[in-house]
Amino acid sequence: MHSDYDAIVIGGGAAGLMAAIEAGKRGRRVAVLEHNDRIGRKILISGGGRCNFTNLHCRPENFICENPHFAKSALARYTPADFITLVQKHHIQYHEKTLGQLFCDRSATEIITMLESECRDAGVRIVPNCRVNALDRDEHFRVSTSTGEFTSPGIVIASGGLSIPKIGATDFGYRIARQFGHRIVSPRPALVPLLVPGYGELAGVSTEVVASASKTTFREKMLFTHRGLSGPAILQISSYLPAALSIDLQPDESIHIPKRVARAFEGQVDDIHHWIPHVTGTEGFEKAEVTAGGVDTNQLSSKTMESRLVPGLYFVGEVVDVTGHLGGFNFQWAWASGYSAGQSI
Numbered sequence: 001m002h003s004d005y006d007a008i009v010i011g012g013g014a015a016g017l018m019a020a021i022e023a024g025k026r027g028r029r030v031a032v033l034e035h036n037d038r039i040g041r042k043i044l045i046s047g048g049g050r051c052n053f054t055n056l057h058c059r060p061e062n063f064i065c066e067n068p069h070f071a072k073s074a075l076a077r078y079t080p081a082d083f084i085t086l087v088q089k090h091h092i093q094y095h096e097k098t099l100g101q102l103f104c105d106r107s108a109t110e111i112i113t114m115l116e117s118e119c120r121d122a123g124v125r126i127v128p129n130c131r132v133n134a135l136d137r138d139e140h141f142r143v144s145t146s147t148g149e150f151t152s153p154g155i156v157i158a159s160g161g162l163s164i165p166k167i168g169a170t171d172f173g174y175r176i177a178r179q180f181g182h183r184i185v186s187p188r189p190a191l192v193p194l195l196v197p198g199y200g201e202l203a204g205v206s207t208e209v210v211a212s213a214s215k216t217t218f219r220e221k222m223l224f225t226h227r228g229l230s231g232p233a234i235l236q237i238s239s240y241l242p243a244a245l246s247i248d249l250q251p252d253e254s255i256h257i258p259k260r261v262a263r264a265f266e267g268q269v270d271d272i273h274h275w276i277p278h279v280t281g282t283e284g285f286e287k288a289e290v291t292a293g294g295v296d297t298n299q300l301s302s303k304t305m306e307s308r309l310v311p312g313l314y315f316v317g318e319v320v321d322v323t324g325h326l327g328g329f330n331f332q333w334a335w336a337s338g339y340s341a342g343q344s345i
């Protein structure tokens with residue numbers, strides 16, 4: 001069977017583009033199929049439009065996965081320093097905001113322009129407005145799309161998770177993984193605000209807290225909203241739920257509890273340090289920054305992201321059961337897993 005491509009990447013987000021660039025640099029003929037009219041829509045809205053593209057303090061402990069060792073190999077292969085080198089090569093100005101989080105000074109668009117330029121240099125063909133409907137395999141893989149059929153001996157599934165359906169998130173990756181015999185760790189919204197009824201009058205108030213769920217704690221700002229709780233401490237701990245959540249509203253004496261909060265918790269002294277909010281749910285995939293769960297890592301090679309069940313089939317980025325903390329870690333996982341697949345395919 002003749003194929004025009006050595007590798008077809010499904011999904012033109014951070015992970016897919018990195019995989020395509022690296023494979024292209026190795027002389028592979030690569031196409032990226034993207035159903036939006038342009039690549040990288042999530043990059044564009046990330047980090048409030050400035051893209052928190054990596055974190056200087058990236059460690060395996062910043063990632064949640066059923067197998068806590070899985071992400072180590074890819075993260076060591078492609079580090080924050082490697083991505084910073086790429087950003088500097090393209091003269092993109094950036095700054096550290098807080099806690100090692102690196103953001104573009106100007107706009108996330110610059111990251112997209114950089115990736116497009118790298119794709120061009122590596123001879124990668126980007127095919128926008130191309131929705132992949134099905135994937136089959138005989139001698140090669142056959143990709144059925146809204147614009148026709150493609151064949152290739154190598155496929156990278158980089159179609160992301162379920163977060164923010166209105167900009168193109170689909171369950172395509174999970175569907176294909178199941179079709180080829182892969183187990184899926186149940187996808188759930190992560191880095192997501194929580195629904196906690198009864199505190200609407202505090203909406204807009206923010207205070208530093210320690211949020212805990214089993215052995216994990218985050219000391220950061222928490223924000224009361226009309227529907228419940230948000231802010232970095234809550235987004236971080238949301239990825240660990242449904243473990244029981246406890247909040248210390250005054251982690252030390254130097255923290256002055258906002259008056260309105262103090263009033264709401266008056267007479268409930270125990271609650272100041274061990275408040276157990278009644279969480280009725282999350283704001284769901286519409287508001288979740290990422291999807292936790294995904295393709296079970298036990299059936300993937302940690303070095304290359306290739307399926308252990310189906311040679312030539314790779315899974316990268318958010319579709320895999322690896323979820324980063326808030327702060328640039330999810331993009332670092334996308335770059336690193338994409339890079340690893342691109343080196344192998």
Ligand code: FDA
Binds near residue numbers: 014
């Ligand atoms: P991603 O979702 O980016 O790409 C998948 C692509 O596949 C999409 O372009 C989609 O259209 C396409 N696709 C899906 N199904 C398809 C089909 N059937 N056919 C063709 N194409 C298909 N992280 C971080 O580290 N720093 C940050 O600042 C932020 N900020 C942020 C803000 C907001 C609002 C959100 C929602 C998320 C973030 N994130 C983040 C998370 C980060 O954006 C996310 O983890 C990565 O973009 C994941 O990259 P992927 O390439 O895996 O998926």
